Amino acid sequence: MDADRTSVKPPPRAAKRRKATKVRKPASGSGATEKLSATIRRGRKAEIREQARKLGLSDSAYVDEAIAAKLQLDALAEFVDEMEDRHGPFTEDEIQAALAAWPSAQDQ
Numbered sequence: 001m002d003a004d005r006t007s008v009k010p011p012p013r014a015a016k017r018r019k020a021t022k023v024r025k026p027a028s029g030s031g032a033t034e035k036l037s038a039t040i041r042r043g044r045k046a047e048i049r050e051q052a053r054k055l056g057l058s059d060s061a062y063v064d065e066a067i068a069a070k071l072q073l074d075a076l077a078e079f080v081d082e083m084e085d086r087h088g089p090f091t092e093d094e095i096q097a098a099l100a101a102w103p104s105a106q107d108q
Helices: 044-055 059-087 092-101 103-107
Strands: none
Touching (some): 044 059
C-alpha cells in the first residue's frame, strides 16, 4: 500500500434518518434559499413526495438533501481519480482494506 494512502479516510457514514411526524426545518447553516426549476422524469415527482413524507421532509428539503449527497459523491469521485492519477489504480488488497474499514460498505 502506498504510504500517501494510509492517511486517507472514507467519508463519514450518512446518519440514519429517524421518522418524523412533521416537516423538519432546513439544517442550520443552510442560509438563504433560492428557487430552481427542473424537469424530471414522469413519475419521479410522486416518488420524491412519498419518500419526503416518510422522512418528515418537505419536497424541497428532500431534493436539496439529494443534491447535496450527489455533490459529495461527485467530489469523492474526483478525489479518487486524483489519487489514481498520482499513485496508479487501487489494488484489490487496498480496496478490500478500505471496505473492511468502512462497515456501511458491507451492506451494499
